[in-house]
Amino acid sequence: xxxxxxxxxxxxxxxxxxxxxxxxxxxxxxxxxxxxxxxxxxxxxxxxxxxxxxxxxxxxxxxxxxxxxxxxxxxxxxxxxxxxxxxxxxxxxxxxxxxxxxxxxxxxxxxx
Amino acid sequence: xxxxxxxxxxxxxxxxxxxxxxxxxxxxxxxxxxxxxxxxxxxxxxxxxxxxxxxxxxxxxxxxxxxxxxxxxxxxxxxxxxxxxxxxxxxxxxxxxxxxxxxxxxxxxxxxxx
Numbered sequence: 001x002x003x004x005x006x007x008x009x010x011x012x013x014x015x016x017x018x019x020x021x022x023x024x025x026x027x028x029x030x031x032x033x034x035x036x037x038x039x040x041x042x043x044x045x046x047x048x049x050x051x052x053x054x055x056x057x058x059x060x061x062x063x064x065x066x067x068x069x070x071x072x073x074x075x076x077x078x079x080x081x082x083x084x085x086x087x088x089x090x091x092x093x094x095x096x097x098x099x100x101x102x103x104x105x106x107x108x109x110x111x112x
Numbered sequence: 113x114x115x116x117x118x119x120x121x122x123x124x125x126x127x128x129x130x131x132x133x134x135x136x137x138x139x140x141x142x143x144x145x146x147x148x149x150x151x152x153x154x155x156x157x158x159x160x161x162x163x164x165x166x167x168x169x170x171x172x173x174x175x176x177x178x179x180x181x182x183x184x185x186x187x188x189x190x191x192x193x194x195x196x197x198x199x200x201x202x203x204x205x206x207x208x209x210x211x212x213x214x215x216x217x218x219x220x221x222x223x224x225x226x
Contacts, residue, residue, distance in 0.1 A: 034214070034215075036217075041219075041220075042219055042220070043116075043203050043205075043217035043218050043219050043220050044155060044203070044217045045217070046214055046215070046216065049214060089154065089155065091155075099145070099157045099160055099168050099170075100157060100215065101157065102147075102154045102155040102156070102157075103154060104153065104154040105154060
């Protein structure tokens with residue numbers, strides 16, 4: 001099976017800081033990793049994904065890093081803004097086209 | 113931009129009653145999912161559906177749950193006899209052909225069982 005954990009339930013940062021949210025997974029066969037953002041009262045919103053054949057992927061202000069050796073991935077948000085305040089989930093699956101296992105989430109609080 | 117929609121946004125029911133939660137996935141998507149999220153907890157997979165049949169289900173998805181795609185647009189989750197512990201947010205998700213699990217989530221239905 002797959003268990004997914006996050007290292008820190010709440011992360012508080014100042015506006016403009018860089019934020020790093022971490023996630024650990026247990027199944028070394030996991031092939032696909034996604035970060036979702038969930039704002040209060042809404043469904044998860046896709047942020048960025050990465051496949052196991054990559055170590056790093058960049059989007060707009062976000063970067064995902066994957067360390068398969070220690071089964072760890074992280075989400076980096078550059079120049080964090082108040083609008084980034086939300087709960088961030090990592091989700092993994094062992095192989096493509098199967099179900100996602102979600103972590104519990106880290107609440108990111110951005111103060112002005 | 114196309115999006116997954118869900119109705120109702122909030123459903124209140126008595127324990128033992130049947131509920132049907134409705135979802136309209138994005139029109140060209142072929143894979144459909146239901147997840148639930150108990151308040152303050154993580155999102156949990158319930159079931160996936162492809163080609164008019166269940167492709168995977170979790171331990172949570174027991175005999176009181178069923179899914180259906182009654183027409184070309186709707187995807188429903190039925191809970192036959194609700195229990196207090198079924199109270200949660202229920203999210204529908206879908207993803208298109210040719211991509212790998214970039215699942216698009218609906219806004220959710222909050223189910224409250226009294």
